[in-house]
Amino acid sequence: MSRIIKIALITAAVSAAFMLVFMQNIQKTEKVVVVEKDIPAGTVISEDAVKVIDVPASVVNPSYARSPADVVGKVVKDGRVKGDFIPVEILTSKDAQPLSPDRAVMTVPVTSVEAKTLQSGSTVSFIVFDQTGSKVIEGFKVISVIREDSDKASLILDADLNSAAQLVPYLKLNSFKVVRR
Structure with missing residues (x-):
């Protein structure tokens, strides 16, 4: 292989590596609470029913719960299935009146x-x-x-x-x- 081709290949590989690192750093993530197992409407949320994951910031709605403390012990007004985010406006306390x-x-x-x-x-x-x-x-x-x-x-x-x-x-x-x- 000629020297020019080798230099071009090395330059392309280094550029691709830098671009990959750059793109990973641009993609911000945020922690949100997701449903780990189905939660029917009117159910009190338990710790084992939810988990926290990192998701791209671009898909996070401001109303999504960010911590298990935001949801555990509260009642969901609308049912949730595994993988759903939990908007805090669908939560109520166990003692809350409708x-x-x-x-x-x-x-x-x-x-x-x-x-x-x-x-x-x-x-x-x-x-x-x-x-x-x-x-x-x-x-x-x-x-x-x-x-x-x-x-x-x-x-x-x-x-x-x-x-x-x-x-x-x-x-x-x-x-x-x-x-x-």
């Missing part, structure tokens, strides 16, 4: 700074802004706080239907501020 017809559960994206002082059971209000000024919308209880990364988090909220309906347009415009009560 959601009444005048209530809503909603997910609200917030910053990690806003979520830092909040926990399950906290009461929050929203200051919303539009062309006419600002107003406060009250009536929200935190069901769960999901910390997605160092900058982003989500709140799973229980709200009366009227408050939820008032807040939705401001969520779409991202013109709101969370206030702890």
